[in-house]
Amino acid sequence: MIDVKGLTKAFGDNLVLKGIDEHIYPGEKVVVIGPSGGGKSTFLRCLNLLETPTSGAITFKGTDITDPKSDINKHRQKMGMVFQHFNLFPHMTILRNMTLAPMKLLHKSKSEAEEKAIQLLERVGLADRAGSYPSQLSGGQKQRVAIVRALCMEPEVMLFDEPTSALDPEMVGEVLDVMKSLANDGMTMVVVTHEMGFAKEVGDRILFMDGGVIAERNTPEAFFDHPQTERAQNFLAKVLM
Amino acid sequence: MEQLYETLSAIPVADQTFWQNFFLKFYRAWFYQDRWLSYFEGLLTTIEVTAAALAIGVALGVVVAIVRTAYDQRRPGTHNPLLAFVNFIFKIYVTVIRGTPMMVQLMIMGFVIFASSREYTLVGALTLGINSGAYVSEIIRGGLMSLDPGQAEAGRSLGLSYIQTMWHIVIPQAFKAILPALGNEFIVLLKDTSLISVISGKEMVYYARAIVSRTYEAMFPYIITAVMYLIMVMGFSYLQSILERRLRASDRR
Numbered sequence: 330m331i332d333v334k335g336l337t338k339a340f341g342d343n344l345v346l347k348g349i350d351e352h353i354y355p356g357e358k359v360v361v362i363g364p365s366g367g368g369k370s371t372f373l374r375c376l377n378l379l380e381t382p383t384s385g386a387i388t389f390k391g392t393d394i395t396d397p398k399s400d401i402n403k404h405r406q407k408m409g410m411v412f413q414h415f416n417l418f419p420h421m422t423i424l425r426n427m428t429l430a431p432m433k434l435l436h437k438s439k440s441e442a443e444e445k446a447i448q449l450l451e452r453v454g455l456a457d458r459a460g461s462y463p464s465q466l467s468g469g470q471k472q473r474v475a476i477v478r479a480l481c482m483e484p485e486v487m488l489f490d491e492p493t494s495a496l497d498p499e500m501v502g503e504v505l506d507v508m509k510s511l512a513n514d515g516m517t518m519v520v521v522t523h524e525m526g527f528a529k530e531v532g533d534r535i536l537f538m539d540g541g542v543i544a545e546r547n548t549p550e551a552f553f554d555h556p557q558t559e560r561a562q563n564f565l566a567k568v569l570m
Numbered sequence: 571m572e573q574l575y576e577t578l579s580a581i582p583v584a585d586q587t588f589w590q591n592f593f594l595k596f597y598r599a600w601f602y603q604d605r606w607l608s609y610f611e612g613l614l615t616t617i618e619v620t621a622a623a624l625a626i627g628v629a630l631g632v633v634v635a636i637v638r639t640a641y642d643q644r645r646p647g648t649h650n651p652l653l654a655f656v657n658f659i660f661k662i663y664v665t666v667i668r669g670t671p672m673m674v675q676l677m678i679m680g681f682v683i684f685a686s687s688r689e690y691t692l693v694g695a696l697t698l699g700i701n702s703g704a705y706v707s708e709i710i711r712g713g714l715m716s717l718d719p720g721q722a723e724a725g726r727s728l729g730l731s732y733i734q735t736m737w738h739i740v741i742p743q744a745f746k747a748i749l750p751a752l753g754n755e756f757i758v759l760l761k762d763t764s765l766i767s768v769i770s771g772k773e774m775v776y777y778a779r780a781i782v783s784r785t786y787e788a789m790f791p792y793i794i795t796a797v798m799y800l801i802m803v804m805g806f807s808y809l810q811s812i813l814e815r816r817l818r819a820s821d822r823r
């Protein structure tokens with residue numbers, strides 16, 4: 330579904346991604362883990378061109394989206410993204426947060442868009458907060474809204490950029506539950522996270538990134554029980570006491 | 571009242587009581603020969619000049635702010651020579667306008683650049699607008715830069731275009747943030763219209779000075795002018811506070 334070839338990204342003189350080749354298949358749950366500064370988030374943000382790659386090609390459903398002639402806005406509609414800091418629009422109600430893009434981009438009527446939004450809010454147990462503003466919600470609630478806001482566009486792949494890193498510990502579970510149920514529905518997911526339990530339980534594949542490269546690719550079982558590379562062993566030793 | 575004025579003005583100044591004198595001076599500054607009409611004529615010009623300068627200032631300010639923000643937030647490594655050039659011109663504009671006194675700008679515009687023009691009020695409005703644009707652009711730029719870049723990223727990640735993201739997400743939030751500063755700038759602009767009297771713009775101070783030159787009595791015309799400005803600014807501040815309260819709806823917890 331997403332094909333990455335020779336992806337590099339430099340910020341000034343700082344080479345953050347040093348050549349990534351990867352393929353993400355439909356329905357796959359890919360979990361990206363690794364130490365901070367290893368390029369995980371940059372890799373994820375390159376997939377929907379929030380960061381412009383320095384070189385390399387990213388093909389999404391057969392179209393090279395790094396080609397300046399391709400309409401990136403169209404492709405982004407099919408790639409939902411969830412951010413570490415939620416990034417809900419604070420000046421809009423929850424409902425409006427969710428209906429803005431479908432109404433502007435999919436040309437849905439207000440009632441159509443709202444019906445879909447309420448359905449999704451019900452699914453994450455927040456239908457009663459539709460009229461609230463983001464500042465009235467807890468962190469976990471905000472992140473659940475952020476996930477369903479992306480789902481309102483009916484994306485084919487969801488990108489998660491450390492979705493639980495900014496949450497209080499007691500709220501991590503509710504967000505992970507939503508992500509698990511999404512995974513069970515067969516959504517294609519790329520998740521950057523530090524939640525090793527989630528990686529083990531939900532991931533089809535683990536990408537271990539360190540120093541701007543994918544240092545190890547493995548199944549969760551193999552990765553957590555018998556990591557192949559020394560870097561992954563060191564990392565896991567520090568993370569899993 | 572006219573009769574009272576006639577009676578009192580017959581009394582020699584040395585024999586007038588304090589209140590008689592007070593009444594006479596105020597009468598000459600306001601009622602005599604319907605002078606109060608000229609204050610309101612001046613007020614009308616003040617409002618017209620403020621409105622025209624505001625329109626010019628906001629239009630200029632928005633354009634300058636968007637270009638300068640786009641330049642400052644351009645992706646590292648990309649180079650757009652046109653953007654860089656326009657940004658450079660706008661930077662000079664802001665530097666020159668902010669670096670020179672309003673009064674001097676008015677004199678240069680009125681007596682040098684438009685020396686042959688008789689449209690003093692129009693030249694005054696234009697100068698004020700150009701001046702205001704520099705300040706407004708800095709205020710707007712501050713608002714755009716202060717917003718969390720994550721907001722624009724969230725908009726773009728949903729598939730919204732740059733323009734849609736600016737219009738629905740960035741500008742409404744930036745506007746709310748800069749409203750107090752914009753209101754402040756508007757008040758300064760309103761009061762700065764008094765300066766166009768130096769190039770013979772016919773606003774309130776111009777008429778007040780004309781009355782002073784006829785009555786040789788400065789106190790009342792200038793105090794009346796001050797009170798009229800004060801009332802306008804207070805009225806505007808009230809409107810601004812209503813608007814701010816309405817925009818604060820999303821802050822309630």
